[in-house]
Amino acid sequence: MSTGPGLESLVNRMYNRQANEFLCAETISIITNDGRIIVGTLRGFDQATNIILDESHERVYSTREGVQQLALGLYIIRGDNISVVGELDEELDLVNDLSKIKAHPLKPVIH
Template structure:
């Protein structure tokens, strides 16, 4: 299976087209209705284009004030195209 081609538009107006995206200093947030959000360190992580559903900007100031240990939420479900 070939990776899907993705288009990323940067803040400075560039449109970069590729098949993969590389994430640096990454971690995964795992949600649960029974315990707080777990953060799993991934480090340098590569994602194939066909596995990307949404890319968005994180408000770092707002995020830094969240108490993830007390946050409860249903685990994310797979996106079906």
């Protein structure tokens, strides 16, 4: 399973000039295979793309009401349950009024 160029770019930016100095503080958004959208601060990951998020929350979309945000706190997501990982621009995200966004929830990935 390929992780795609987006994750590779994000991983490359998490290392500064010294390869051993690890910088994990990016806010990321993850779409899981079961269609959940989880946003949080990246605290760690491994070669199997298992990801540790801090201050995380799940965004639950609905066609009837705005986006609900369920607090998760410190959260670990197994790499085999991850479909998409992307960096989230916090400034742009704050501009969106999530309470007014209505959308169908994502469907699970079917293999």
